[in-house]
Amino acid sequence: MTETPLPIVLVVAVALIDVDGRVLIAKRPEGKKLAGLWEFPGGKVEPGERPEAALIRELREELGIEVSESCLAPFVFASHAYDSFHLLMPLYLCRRWDGVVTAREHAGLAWVRPEKLSDYPMPPADEPLVAWLRDLL
Ligand SMILES: Nc1nc2c([nH]c(=O)n2[C@@H]2O[C@H](COP(=O)(O)OP(=O)(O)OP(=O)(O)O)[C@@H](O)[C@H]2O)c(=O)[nH]1
Numbered sequence: 001m002t003e004t005p006l007p008i009v010l011v012v013a014v015a016l017i018d019v020d021g022r023v024l025i026a027k028r029p030e031g032k033k034l035a036g037l038w039e040f041p042g043g044k045v046e047p048g049e050r051p052e053a054a055l056i057r058e059l060r061e062e063l064g065i066e067v068s069e070s071c072l073a074p075f076v077f078a079s080h081a082y083d084s085f086h087l088l089m090p091l092y093l094c095r096r097w098d099g100v101v102t103a104r105e106h107a108g109l110a111w112v113r114p115e116k117l118s119d120y121p122m123p124p125a126d127e128p129l130v131a132w133l134r135d136l137l
């Protein structure tokens, strides 16, 4: 069987972890794909951009925080076929940042214990990531 190849889209995302071990998730705003679902902050890597630089840029734009590259620890990744593209999404862990986390582009933010993440509706690609966080954090 021949499959029509889907474009691969590289998205970088992060699980920010606070001193109490809670993880930050953010609610996708109205008007965007998957609106209303909770996600890990991050976004698309632009052409020619390094993944870590893209994530640092996205965290500045979306949350108003400054993260240094040495604080981004590669963790697990999602590989998920949506209808029109194939998502490849590395998830980093980060426990240190400067500034106050603010919802600049999201409809809301929540700090959630790993075992409670499954109470929040998230995109299908995120389900395995939530399981890894629950098991390994
Ligand atoms: N940031 C993020 N994106 C995710 C997650 N799970 C998931 O399927 N995605 C998908 O990854 C794609 C890109 O994410 P995004 O909307 O954050 O991209 P972006 O920040 O660059 O926004 P923009 O393209 O509107 O400028 C979306 O189709 C989104 O649904 C997740 O946990 N975090």
Ligand SMILES: [Mg+2]
Pocket: 041, 042, 043, 044, 058, 062
């Ligand atoms: Mg984004």
